[in-house]
Amino acid sequence: MIVVDLPREALLVSGRDAGSYLHSQLSNDIASLAVGASRPSLVLEPTGRVVALVRVTRRADAEFVVDLAPGFLDVLAARLAKFKIRVQADITPLTVHCVAVRDQAPIDVGSLVPAGGDHVAALPAWWGDGRAVDLLSTAPIDIARAGTDHDYEATRIAAVWPEMGPEIVPGDTLPAATGVVSVAVSFSKGCYPGQELVERMDSRGSTAPRTLRSISVPTGTSVGDPVVIDGETVGVITTVNGERALAYVKRDVEL
Numbered sequence: 001m002i003v004v005d006l007p008r009e010a011l012l013v014s015g016r017d018a019g020s021y022l023h024s025q026l027s028n029d030i031a032s033l034a035v036g037a038s039r040p041s042l043v044l045e046p047t048g049r050v051v052a053l054v055r056v057t058r059r060a061d062a063e064f065v066v067d068l069a070p071g072f073l074d075v076l077a078a079r080l081a082k083f084k085i086r087v088q089a090d091i092t093p094l095t096v097h098c099v100a101v102r103d104q105a106p107i108d109v110g111s112l113v114p115a116g117g118d119h120v121a122a123l124p125a126w127w128g129d130g131r132a133v134d135l136l137s138t139a140p141i142d143i144a145r146a147g148t149d150h151d152y153e154a155t156r157i158a159a160v161w162p163e164m165g166p167e168i169v170p171g172d173t174l175p176a177a178t179g180v181v182s183v184a185v186s187f188s189k190g191c192y193p194g195q196e197l198v199e200r201m202d203s204r205g206s207t208a209p210r211t212l213r214s215i216s217v218p219t220g221t222s223v224g225d226p227v228v229i230d231g232e233t234v235g236v237i238t239t240v241n242g243e244r245a246l247a248y249v250k251r252d253v254e255l
Contacts (some may be wrong), residue, residue, distance in 0.1 A: 048197025
């Protein structure tokens with residue numbers, strides 16, 4: 001089992017209209033979240049390009065924590081505030097601590113929370129299949145660490161889970177390219193900015209020109225290197241960890 005510190009940043013969205021506003025702005029169903037539950041979502045530009053990949057947790061009836069990879073909090077906050085007109089919802093930065101727990105089998109969540117750790121939330125991560133759990137808290141988390149950042153990246157590459165920065169560039173990346181539409185988008189929730197592009201690609205059964213893949217690479221491969229097959233450049237490397245990597249590869253290429 002891998003247990004490592006995972007840098008995260010967060011916004012607290014609170015107020016009478018917090019839930020309804022987030023539901024109207026994000027790609028996933030936020031209105032149906034029970035207190036204590038969470039789910040991943042995309043935040044999109046009206047054009048359909050991805051602003052951020054986030055996780056939304058309902059902390060109380062009118063309080064939601066929206067966390068994401070570090071370095072993109074200002075971009076997210078600006079996008080969420082963009083359409084907040086006559087809405088009773090406050091959007092404020094929230095300092096959080098996060099510990100990532102990853103395993104090859106479903107994790108016993110109950111055994112993770114340290115004694116006296118009532119302030120720690122054990123939240124599903126990545127595909128929500130039980131093998132990836134994040135401990136999230138506003139206070140430091142007292143739990144033994146195991147493994148390295150290198151080990152964590154190996155599990156992320158194996159899971160083909162995109163990250164902000166390497167795989168998701170705000171305002172540029174197509175939702176379908178990321179591969180997370182199946183868990184981060186609700187097709188029955190109603191309207192939200194960027195919905196048209198997502199719905200159109202889904203209804204046509206089409207994918208992005210390049211999609212995220214986990215591939216084998218030679219030692220010494222670097223981020224930004226091309227993926228070349230039979231002399232043709234078919235993709236680009238986004239994350240490297242030893243001899244495994246994530247890459248955006250042309251949709252019709254078989255590896």
